[in-house]
Amino acid sequence: MNISIIGTGYVGLVTGVGLAELGNTVTCVDIDGARILSLNGGQVPFYEEGLKVLLSNNLEAERLSFTTDITNAVRTSSIVFIAVGTPSKQSGEADLSQIIQVAESIVECITDYKVIVLKSTVPVGTVEVICRILKQRIHEGKDFDIIVNPEFLREGKAIYDFFHPARIIIGGRSSKAIELMQQLYAPFLSPDFEESKRQFDEVKLGRNTPLIKTDIASAQMIKYSSNAFLATRISFINEIASICERLGANVKEVARGMGYDTRIGHEYMEAGIGFGGACLEKDLTALMKIGENYNYEPALLKAVLEKNEYQVRLLINKLKELTDSLLYHKTIAVFGLAFKAETSDVRNSVSLRIIEQLEKEGARIKAHDPVAIEEARKLKPAIQYCNDPYDAIDNAEALLILSDWSQYRELDFTSIKKRMKSPNIVDGRNVLDPGKMIDTGFRYKGIGV
Numbered sequence: 001m002n003i004s005i006i007g008t009g010y011v012g013l014v015t016g017v018g019l020a021e022l023g024n025t026v027t028c029v030d031i032d033g034a035r036i037l038s039l040n041g042g043q044v045p046f047y048e049e050g051l052k053v054l055l056s057n058n059l060e061a062e063r064l065s066f067t068t069d070i071t072n073a074v075r076t077s078s079i080v081f082i083a084v085g086t087p088s089k090q091s092g093e094a095d096l097s098q099i100i101q102v103a104e105s106i107v108e109c110i111t112d113y114k115v116i117v118l119k120s121t122v123p124v125g126t127v128e129v130i131c132r133i134l135k136q137r138i139h140e141g142k143d144f145d146i147i148v149n150p151e152f153l154r155e156g157k158a159i160y161d162f163f164h165p166a167r168i169i170i171g172g173r174s175s176k177a178i179e180l181m182q183q184l185y186a187p188f189l190s191p192d193f194e195e196s197k198r199q200f201d202e203v204k205l206g207r208n209t210p211l212i213k214t215d216i217a218s219a220q221m222i223k224y225s226s227n228a229f230l231a232t233r234i235s236f237i238n239e240i241a242s243i244c245e246r247l248g249a250n251v252k253e254v255a256r257g258m259g260y261d262t263r264i265g266h267e268y269m270e271a272g273i274g275f276g277g278a279c280l281e282k283d284l285t286a287l288m289k290i291g292e293n294y295n296y297e298p299a300l301l302k303a304v305l306e307k308n309e310y311q312v313r314l315l316i317n318k319l320k321e322l323t324d325s326l327l328y329h330k331t332i333a334v335f336g337l338a339f340k341a342e343t344s345d346v347r348n349s350v351s352l353r354i355i356e357q358l359e360k361e362g363a364r365i366k367a368h369d370p371v372a373i374e375e376a377r378k379l380k381p382a383i384q385y386c387n388d389p390y391d392a393i394d395n396a397e398a399l400l401i402l403s404d405w406s407q408y409r410e411l412d413f414t415s416i417k418k419r420m421k422s423p424n425i426v427d428g429r430n431v432l433d434p435g436k437m438i439d440t441g442f443r444y445k446g447i448g449v
């Protein structure tokens, strides 16, 4: 099928590359000309494991191209995905300006029937906003139909997630459009899709994926509710961690013991500095606003957010307990800058929030991250970045571990202790073994351990 994807960020690019790999002809559109130029040259704008090789393969096979020309891209496709950003407004509501801009751009280009697919996370009511814009010139059902097909990929595992979706959600009112979407996703649905149809074999496909055909409002609520639930799990286990600390229990053991219950599971049950990133907090606050706009007081969701904000203060307090409350002119080493391991995405990173607090208190920061230094530098140019974690800890009065890259576990902590001015560690992700750290001579604080 011929497909265009409007918005070539984390979601748009992964979707575009993935659909091309499945044999479709895909044109990705973005207003960022520099990004388009480098993508056409095979350069990926962010770190995502496995993405570069799939990008190069599909560019070479001429099934994938990148352009700023939305008109031509839309005209030549039967399915148009919208994957632009929906950031938070000051009020917490989703900002739909990028979506509206896309709707206004595509209305001019639609000359025959298109299925317009909302991949972006959008609140209930957005489809009506788009319809109003399109219906000024063209007709729903004859010229276009709209499908809501939310995305659930995890940054850092986005390629795996594209090829192994846990479920595919299709919200819509047109059976013709739903049928086309089913054809597009057929490789994931059937147990016997011919692998030989694919030119490359970088990743195996998920099979028998559940397909949920539903109404538009439910499809949108599935996405918001999923993210709110994941956020709730994180705040829940952080709450348990705070209680464990007071009792001398170990939250890692508690989560492990709970997780074997199939009703509970192990995922998103790691106590730490809380959730950050481009989605969880944004979608949680948007859902709270949706509730409030419909006269509902989302007390539980508010508590989830408050607990998350508390985790930053908790970490700074732990640091102060180890450094006699004074951070002024102290050198603090930070491991981890992105919002989690395996990604260079620093949007709404809790690590950067913590660094901001430390700077306010006059601390000097030396920071390491395996892949996110360049992105962090754009937001925080004044701190000292180190490409080698051992350089970051030289002369430091404390080390903060803020992301759970496995390489941090494997460092030589005997040598680290020798290089630090004071052997203090606050492990905001419970990456290290507390007993071993104490035996090595560190003053160690984790979260609930």
Ligand code: NAD
Binding pocket: 006, 007, 008, 009, 010, 011, 012, 029, 030, 031, 032, 083, 084, 085, 086, 098, 101, 102, 119, 120, 121, 122, 151, 152, 153, 154, 155, 278, 279
């Ligand atoms: P992003 O900011 O990385 O990418 C958005 C892209 O859209 C940018 O490259 C921007 O230049 C482009 N754009 C903006 N306006 C445009 C226009 N008028 N025409 C063409 N391009 C335009 O965003 P993202 O992280 O990929 O998220 C996109 C959507 O998917 C959001 O609604 C988000 O909530 C949702 N989502 C994100 C993730 C994730 O992990 N990042 C996961 C699931 C869902």
